[in-house]
Amino acid sequence: MIRVEGLTKVYRMDGVTVEALRGVDLTVAPREFVAVIGPSGSGKSTLMNIIGCLDVPTTGKYWLNGREVSLLSDNQLAEVRNRQIGFVFQSFNLLPRLSALENVERPLIYRGVGRKERLERARAALERVGLEGRMLHKPTQLSGGQQQRVAIARALVGDPVLILADEPTGSLDSASGRDVMSLLKELHAQGRTIMLITHEPEVARQAQRQVRIHDGRLVGDEGGKAS
Amino acid sequence: MNLLQAMRLALGAIWSNKLRSFLTMLGVIIGVFAVVALVSLGQGATSRVTEQVQGMGSNLITLYIRGRGPLSSLTYDEAMDLAARSGVRAVAPVVNGQVTVKYGNQSASTTLEGTTPDYPSVRSYNIEWGRFLAPVDIQNRQKVAVLGADVVETLFAGTNPLGREIRIDGTAFTVVGVLEKKGTSMGGSNDDKVIIPVSTAQRLLRDAGVRTVYIQAESPEAVNQVVAGLEAVMQRRFRDEDAYRVFNQAEILDTVSQVTGTLTLMLGGIAGISLLVGGIGIMNIMLVSVTERTREIGITKALGAKKRDILWQFLVESAVISSLGGLVGLLLGYGLVRTISKFTGLTAVFSPQVVAVAVLFSLFVGVFFGIYPANKAANLNPIEALRAE
Numbered sequence: 345m346i347r348v349e350g351l352t353k354v355y356r357m358d359g360v361t362v363e364a365l366r367g368v369d370l371t372v373a374p375r376e377f378v379a380v381i382g383p384s385g386s387g388k389s390t391l392m393n394i395i396g397c398l399d400v401p402t403t404g405k406y407w408l409n410g411r412e413v414s415l416l417s418d419n420q421l422a423e424v425r426n427r428q429i430g431f432v433f434q435s436f437n438l439l440p441r442l443s444a445l446e447n448v449e450r451p452l453i454y455r456g457v458g459r460k461e462r463l464e465r466a467r468a469a470l471e472r473v474g475l476e477g478r479m480l481h482k483p484t485q486l487s488g489g490q491q492q493r494v495a496i497a498r499a500l501v502g503d504p505v506l507i508l509a510d511e512p513t514g515s516l517d518s519a520s521g522r523d524v525m526s527l528l529k530e531l532h533a534q535g536r537t538i539m540l541i542t543h544e545p546e547v548a549r550q551a552q553r554q555v556r557i558h559d560g561r562l563v564g565d566e567g568g569k570a571s
Numbered sequence: 572m573n574l575l576q577a578m579r580l581a582l583g584a585i586w587s588n589k590l591r592s593f594l595t596m597l598g599v600i601i602g603v604f605a606v607v608a609l610v611s612l613g614q615g616a617t618s619r620v621t622e623q624v625q626g627m628g629s630n631l632i633t634l635y636i637r638g639r640g641p642l643s644s645l646t647y648d649e650a651m652d653l654a655a656r657s658g659v660r661a662v663a664p665v666v667n668g669q670v671t672v673k674y675g676n677q678s679a680s681t682t683l684e685g686t687t688p689d690y691p692s693v694r695s696y697n698i699e700w701g702r703f704l705a706p707v708d709i710q711n712r713q714k715v716a717v718l719g720a721d722v723v724e725t726l727f728a729g730t731n732p733l734g735r736e737i738r739i740d741g742t743a744f745t746v747v748g749v750l751e752k753k754g755t756s757m758g759g760s761n762d763d764k765v766i767i768p769v770s771t772a773q774r775l776l777r778d779a780g781v782r783t784v785y786i787q788a789e790s791p792e793a794v795n796q797v798v799a800g801l802e803a804v805m806q807r808r809f810r811d812e813d814a815y816r817v818f819n820q821a822e823i824l825d826t827v828s829q830v831t832g833t834l835t836l837m838l839g840g841i842a843g844i845s846l847l848v849g850g851i852g853i854m855n856i857m858l859v860s861v862t863e864r865t866r867e868i869g870i871t872k873a874l875g876a877k878k879r880d881i882l883w884q885f886l887v888e889s890a891v892i893s894s895l896g897g898l899v900g901l902l903l904g905y906g907l908v909r910t911i912s913k914f915t916g917l918t919a920v921f922s923p924q925v926v927a928v929a930v931l932f933s934l935f936v937g938v939f940f941g942i943y944p945a946n947k948a949a950n951l952n953p954i955e956a957l958r959a960e
Contacts, residue, residue: 398873398953419877426875437870437957441587451874453576498874 345505345537346372346395351404352560353390364390365401366560372539374505377532379540379551387560389510392541396429396508397421409505426454430499434511436491438483444470444494445479451502469497473527489520496527507531507538513547525550574887577880581888588860595856596896598849599936603900603929604907605842607921611908613835615919617828624824626753628695630660630788631820632798634805636781639814644780647769649808651687653786656800658793663690665783666769668776673738674726681722682764683739685772691750693787696761701733701748708768715771716744720752720762739765742775794821843932849896850936857889857944868948869956878949885945886938893937897930904929 353365364387372378382388393399394406397413400421406414409428416424431437438447448466457465470479473493483491492512499507509528513521529550532538540551548554556564585592634653636644650664666685671678684690688704691697699720708715716737723732732746744767753761773779786801788794798819805815861868868881908919 393954396873398957419879422872422875422877424875425873431873433957437866437873439867439870441583450871453580454871454874454876454880456573502875 345374345376345409346370346539347407348395348401349405351391351394351401351406353387353394353399354402364560365394365404367404368557368560368562370555370562372537374537375532375535377529377538377540377552379542379548379554380557381542381545381548381554382557383543386557388541388543388557390560391557392508392510392539395506395539396431397424422454426451427502428505430502430504430507432492432495432499432507432509432512434514436483436488436495436515438491438494438498440483443480443482444475444486444497447483447494448498448501451498455502465501466497469501470494472500473497487520488516489523492516492520492524493527496524496531500531505537507536509538509540511542512540513542513544521547574883577883577887578891580884581891584860584884584888585892591856592892595853596892596899598852599846599893599896599933600849600900600903602842602846602849602936603897603933604904605845606839606932607901607904607925607929608907609838609842610835610925611904611919611921612911612917613831613838614922614925615912615917617831617835618920619918620827620831621824623754624820624827626695627820628693628785628787630791630794631693632786632788632794632801633818633820634784634786634801635816635818636783636805637814637816638782639809639811642809642814644778644782645784645808646779647773647781650781650784653784653801653804656797656804658789658797658800660787660789661689661693662787663687663693663785664769664781665690665785666772666776666778666781667783668772668778670740670765670775672722672726672765674732674735677726677728679722679725681719683772683776684764684766685769685776686766687769689787690766690785693785696753697751699749699751700731701746703748704766704768709770712770712774713768714742714744715747715767717748717750717766718746719750719760719764719766721760722763722765723749739767740775791821794819846932846936850893850940853889853893853937854940854944857885857941858947860888861885861944861948864948865951865956865959868951869953869959872951872953873957882945882949885948886941889941889944890934890937893940894930894934897933900933901926901929 348368348370351365351368352363355362355364368391380388380391390399394401401414404414405412408424413421413424439450445463445466448469449462452462452465467479470476473496475490475493475497478486478490483494486494512524512528516524525547528538528540540548542548553567555562638644647664651662653659654662663686668683669680670683671680686704687709688706691703703717704715716739718732726732726737732749735746736743737746750762786797788797798817801817806812809815871881905921908921911917912919
């Protein structure tokens with residue numbers, strides 16, 4: 345499903361060179377639930393950006409679903425993000441002007457799906473996360489937990505091969521956080537591949553496999569089928 | 572993402588920020604409004620002046636004699652000889668002077684013109700009532716008069732003037748006809764005059780000379796040839812270029828339409844500048860909007876929006892703002908032009924070209940000034956955009 349080899353990423357900020365990743369090799373099998381855990385500044389966000397096709401590595405190779413992504417153009421990367429990856433962010437990142445339904449529908453617009461099918465699928469995704477009664481609410485009218493569930497519905501709607509969750513519980517109270525984690529576990533149980541990025545060991549423990557990252561290198565890998 | 576979808580997104584964005592969208596639009600509204608109103612009024616002025624000049628007579632050439640020394644005019648026969656020249660359809664020599672006309676206890680000071688039966692056709696006058704002068708009136712020096720509409724109004728105030736006797740500088744004349752009202756044109760009223768036979772006028776004014784000759788050419792093409800011939804004849808007669816002047820109606824028309832055309836262009840240009848300012852306003856707001864929506868752009872990029880999608884979204888947004896503004900400006904301009912021409916004498920021509928230019932130009936302004944901000948949005952780095960607050 346995911347295979348990265350010798351991934352490095354070097355940033356140059358104000359003349360200072362920062363090595364965010366110093367050679368990461370990682371393989372994630374289909375239907376795995378992996379947590380990438382590490383302290384802030386460890387390079388886990390950079391890894392997530394590269395795996396999420398938001399960024400390209402300085403050196404190294406990345407295959408997603410059998411395709412070498414590190415060679416793709418900006419437009420092709422956008423296409424991969426749209427079709428293969430569903431994002432869940434710490435700060436939800438919903439579009440504030442739009443209703444829950446319109447937010448969930450958005451990825452399908454960029455895919456060119458017709459209006460009727462879009463709305464059907466968006467409704468189904470919102471029902472899946474238990475928000476059938478909140479479809480026309482704006483993000484500001486929803487609680488944090490509900491907003492994060494809208495975001496998960498949005499990640500699901502395009503039927504991606506990988507759901508990438510970056511600190512999905514980081515902005516939530518513990519009850520909502522538990523809800524979101526159990527939703528992710530359910531999705532995993534239904535056969536989705538999920539990659540979770542967190543700095544909280546308790547959250548990471550709920551995943552099937554934990555990968556530890558420190559100073560741009562993987563330093564531990566527990567519970568996985570591949571290891 | 573197709574155009575329809577992009578428009579739906581753009582309208583959503585415009586609607587969610589109504590006040591700002593409206594203020595942005597206002598620049599274009601005022602610009603298009605100014606262009607439409609000023610150009611329509613300018614074109615109205617042009618067409619009105621053109622009409623007036625044409626109304627003086629078709630293919631009209633006017634010869635004015637100023638004279639040189641003792642030779643201050645043409646004789647009647649000399650003037651009539653001009654009719655025989657090639658390209659000339661008709662000639663109407665005019666002897667004129669200021670007179671006082673009386674009827675009963677009413678009197679008016681007006682222009683007297685002594686002329687021949689061809690005068691109405693040469694000068695494009697119609698007869699409202701009665702008849703015009705006949706050749707027999709000229710031969711017999713009949714004391715008959717044809718009145719202009721203004722004179723009729725002043726002297727007769729609604730009663731029938733035909734057959735009545737008026738006094739022109741004390742001499743009795745019978746009214747045989749009334750000219751149809753023609754309105755004012757360059758050179759004053761066309762309706763404030765009294766016309767009598769040229770032979771009678773020469774007696775009355777104690778002046779035998781013809782100082783004005785109206786000449787009608789056979790066709791617009793013949794005008795230049797006739798003018799050249801006339802100038803040659805006059806040069807031979809007076810041996811002085813200042814002794815006569817030949818006015819060619821077509822030339823006047825050219826000059827007039829050049830002047831009004833320049834004026835229209837100038838007004839349109841000034842109005843165009845305000846449209847440009849409106850466009851800069853759009854660019855400014857779009858840039859602010861891109862900055863404000865950086866995070867939104869980052870989110871949509873993460874969701875798989877291509878550069879092209881984001882470019883489209885912003886470009887369509889600015890084009891929609893600007894064309895909506897253009898449309899509103901057009902309606903306002905149309906309203907103003909209609910109101911002005913209703914309540915004042917000004918004519919306004921609301922031409923389809925103006926409409927097309929206004930709409931296309933406002934669309935162009937939107938696209939042109941939207942390109943830079945849209946491009947800026949499309950090229951944002953998704954990671955940095957997502958990090959923005």
